[in-house]
Amino acid sequence: MIELKREELLISELADLLVNDKHIAVGAASPIPGAAALLVKEEAKLQNNRLRVTILHSNKYNNFTDGARELFDCAAQGRIDTFFLGGVQIDGEANINLVGTGSYAKIQKRFPGSFGSALMYFVVPQIILFREEHSPRTLVDKVDFISAPGFSDENIYRPGGPKFLLTNRALFKFNKQKKRFCLLKIHNNESLENIIKLTGFKFDVDDKITNMSIPNKTRIDILRNKIAYMVSEFYPEFADKIWGV
Amino acid sequence: MKQFDELSLLEIVDEVKDGDLIGIPADYSGVPMEFTKELIKKGVKDLKLYCLPLTTIQGDMLIGSGCVSEVEAAAVTLGEFGLAPRFSEAVESGKIIIKDSTCPALHAQLQATEKSVPFMPLRGVIGSDIQKYRKDWQVIENPMKFTGNKNEPILLLPAVQLDILIFHAPCVDKNGNIQIGRRRELSTLAHASKKVFVTTERILDIDLFDDELSAATCLPALYIDGISVVKNGAWPCALPGVYCADNDEIKKYSIAAKTQKGFEHYMKNYLSN
Numbered sequence: 001m002i003e004l005k006r007e008e009l010l011i012s013e014l015a016d017l018l019v020n021d022k023h024i025a026v027g028a029a030s031p032i033p034g035a036a037a038l039l040v041k042e043e044a045k046l047q048n049n050r051l052r053v054t055i056l057h058s059n060k061y062n063n064f065t066d067g068a069r070e071l072f073d074c075a076a077q078g079r080i081d082t083f084f085l086g087g088v089q090i091d092g093e094a095n096i097n098l099v100g101t102g103s104y105a106k107i108q109k110r111f112p113g114s115f116g117s118a119l120m121y122f123v124v125p126q127i128i129l130f131r132e133e134h135s136p137r138t139l140v141d142k143v144d145f146i147s148a149p150g151f152s153d154e155n156i157y158r159p160g161g162p163k164f165l166l167t168n169r170a171l172f173k174f175n176k177q178k179k180r181f182c183l184l185k186i187h188n189n190e191s192l193e194n195i196i197k198l199t200g201f202k203f204d205v206d207d208k209i210t211n212m213s214i215p216n217k218t219r220i221d222i223l224r225n226k227i228a229y230m231v232s233e234f235y236p237e238f239a240d241k242i243w244g245v
Numbered sequence: 246m247k248q249f250d251e252l253s254l255l256e257i258v259d260e261v262k263d264g265d266l267i268g269i270p271a272d273y274s275g276v277p278m279e280f281t282k283e284l285i286k287k288g289v290k291d292l293k294l295y296c297l298p299l300t301t302i303q304g305d306m307l308i309g310s311g312c313v314s315e316v317e318a319a320a321v322t323l324g325e326f327g328l329a330p331r332f333s334e335a336v337e338s339g340k341i342i343i344k345d346s347t348c349p350a351l352h353a354q355l356q357a358t359e360k361s362v363p364f365m366p367l368r369g370v371i372g373s374d375i376q377k378y379r380k381d382w383q384v385i386e387n388p389m390k391f392t393g394n395k396n397e398p399i400l401l402l403p404a405v406q407l408d409i410l411i412f413h414a415p416c417v418d419k420n421g422n423i424q425i426g427r428r429r430e431l432s433t434l435a436h437a438s439k440k441v442f443v444t445t446e447r448i449l450d451i452d453l454f455d456d457e458l459s460a461a462t463c464l465p466a467l468y469i470d471g472i473s474v475v476k477n478g479a480w481p482c483a484l485p486g487v488y489c490a491d492n493d494e495i496k497k498y499s500i501a502a503k504t505q506k507g508f509e510h511y512m513k514n515y516l517s518n
Contacts (some may be wrong), residue, residue, distance in 0.1 A: 028299075029324065057273065057324075059485055068271060068298065069356075072349035076368060098320075100336075101343060104378060110333040112322035115299070116348035118376075119369035147347075149372040155396050157368050171373030236492060237325045 002220055006168055006187075007242050010132070011036045011223065012215035013171060013185070014084075015043070017128060017164055021081040023052040023063075025071060025124075028115055031238035033084040033130055034058075035223070035231050042222050054080075058234035072116055075123045078159065083124040085117050086131050088145040092201025094150025094162040095180045096121070096129065097143035104145055114147035121148035126161040134167035136200040151179055170195050171212065172203060180204060185212050252471040257442040258283045260471075261409055262294075264314075266376025268410035269304060271298040272324065272490070274428040276303050276446050276482040277413040279475045285310045286516055287313075294318070295407055297355065297430055298348035302482065302498055305329040306515075308341060309508045317344040319351055326499035331508055345375050350382075352430070357404035358437035363400045371398055373484055410438035413478040414445045414464075414468050415487045418453040421466030426486060435468040444475040446487060 014036035018024055024037040037053045038061065043066040044051040055061040056071060064070040074080055087096035087113045098117060102108030121127055131138055152158045165172040165181060169190050172181040186195055188211045215223070224243060232239035239245050261267065261284060270276055274297075281303050289312050294304055296318035304321050307313050309331030310415055322334040335341045357365040364383075370376050387397040412431055414423045423443050425431045435441045436443060453459040476483075479493035481498075501511035 028320070029322070031325075052374075065427045065429070067427070067431070067433060068274070069349065069352035069430060069433070072352065076349075100376075104374065108335055110336040110423075111328065113299070113318055113320035113345060114347050114375055115320050118347035118373045119367070121370035126368045146372070146374040146377075152372050155394075155398065156371055157394060157397055157399075235325060 005242055007032055008223060009188035009212055010166065011039060012167060012219060013166060013212050015040045016213065018082055021051060023080050024082045025054045025080045026084060027056050030084050031231060034235065035227050038227050038230050042226060055234055060233055072119050075120055080124050082126040082128060084121050084128050084130050085121060089140045090129055090131055090165065091140050091143045092181060095143045095146045096148050097145045098147040099145040108211060109200055112207050117148040122158045122160050126163045127161060129152050129162055129165040132168045134198055136198060142199040151176065163241040180208050183209060185210050187212055249466050249469060250471045252337060252473050254280060254283055254473045254475055257411060257471060257473050258287055260442060261289055263289055264291045265408040266293045266295055268434045269294045269300045270406040270412045270431060271297060271299050271465050272301040272482055273485060274431055275413040275484055276479050277411045278303060278482055279478040280411050280444050281306060282516060283517055285312060295405065297434055298351040302495060305331045308332050308335050309502060310512065313341055315342040317346055317350040319346050323495060323499045326496050330502045345378065352433060354402050354405040355433050355437035358406045359433060362404065364403055366399050366401055370400050376400065407438035409440045410434050411442045413484060414443050415484060417445045417448045417472055419450050420452055421469055421472060423464040423469060424453060424462050425464045426462045428485065431466050433495055435464055441468055442471045443469055444473050444478040446476060448474060474506065494516045
């Protein structure tokens with residue numbers, strides 16, 4: 001059996017969520033989502049399907065020519081199917097916080113800021129929340145600051161929103177009606193008890209809960225022999241750390 | 246007559262006044278680092294940084310050097326090298342005011358100025374704490390009968406005009422037209438700024454408007470107040486299409502700047518080179 005890195009498993013898990021997309025966009029600080037999007041594009045090519053990927057921090061894998069605002073205009077026009085957002089904190093109602101911990105007026109630990117989340121979360125149909133660290137400090141009952149809300153009132157224009165949350169231990173699906181996450185998959189080395197212990201919010205558990213899927217050899221080969229080099233163009237540190245390229 | 250003013254780097258630095266609202270390009274649009282170095286040496290104070298939409302090492306250095314009183318941005322970060330340490334410390338200790346925003350809002354506020362209208366609407370954002378803390382933003386009900394949705398709340402953002410903008414470009418033609426390629430956000434910044442200065446790798450003895458392909462990559466000279474040739478002017482940041490970021494140097498900075506002492510030591514070397 002091939003030895004897999006945890007990051008590779010997550011890339012593959014994300015890739016499975018992207019197979020029906022026509023255009024995937026990837027924003028700042030997102031090497032794993034970037035690798036997943038390029039992987040699905042390569043696999044689509046082999047099936048003779050067309051899939052577009054826009055990596056914001058890449059010159060090569062980027063479809064935009066109208067400056068940095070084009071991502072947001074394009075998303076608002078409904079031309080992006082999937083985008084990824086992270087969070088210093090993510091809570092049980094899928095509110096995300098990219099700003100910091102503590103009260104806003106007297107912030108304890110300041111993080112970079114909200115980026116484009118406050119629009120993208122509203123307009124992209126499939127938002128995948130991705131945060132590697134799965135702990136009570138990242139997955140909280142209530143975020144300290146709402147960079148972008150998980151749901152909105154009916155009169156707010158909101159064709160988009162959260163669909164999934166992936167961490168290095170588990171995959172959740174978001175139920176918009178219940179405003180609640182449901183656990184779908186757990187990492188092979190994890191137990192449900194441990195996930196409950198490490199998650200700061202309450203969630204449902206799917207009847208058919210499974211382990212994360214192990215990618216087949218073809219996928220791993222594409223990832224290591226092709227995608228790794230593509231990723232090194234825009235996330236050199238990451239590509240070096242994971243694949244030594 | 247020469248079609249543009251060629252200045253020294255120090256003449257451009259002298260155009261920046263204490264308290265100015267200064268346009269800051271993102272790490273992918275040509276960061277004027279050599280200019281920033283001279284600005285820090287000059288000891289400018291109370292700058293208000295308007296980042297489109299984020300800043301990396303440039304903003305962090307200016308903040309750590311005590312040149313900044315306010316930052317409007319969607320993010321301040323060292324990207325792959327982690328948090329911007331001097332920024333985080335300055336916000337946590339209340340040394341600077343941060344006007345938290347989101348990328349499309351930063352674009353839209355400048356687009357309002359481009360069109361010389363007092364505000365610009367934007368969807369999304371409503372219900373976030375970003376909106377809650379921005380007293381200069383307003384929400385109204387969509388007043389249009391036939392576009393958008395009835396009773397739809399919509400966010401209005403004020404037009405923002407910058408006092409000054411400085412960025413670094415790959416090249417300039419003999420008439421002072423600036424090659425910006427696909428980094429069109431530099432046009433938005435320039436259109437919305439009272440004064441615009443450009444540092445560049447080189448001045449070419451051609452007219453970029455002679456060819457349709459190159460004409461489309463230009464910011465026209467009419468928006469520019471002065472140009473200075475500064476070799477390697479974005480280092481250690483990247484200059485798209487010309488050179489990559491010096492990641493070793495940025496990493497070195499990210500480690501040194503974790504403490505104010507480490508930052509000062511790093512800057513002493515940086516400013517004297």
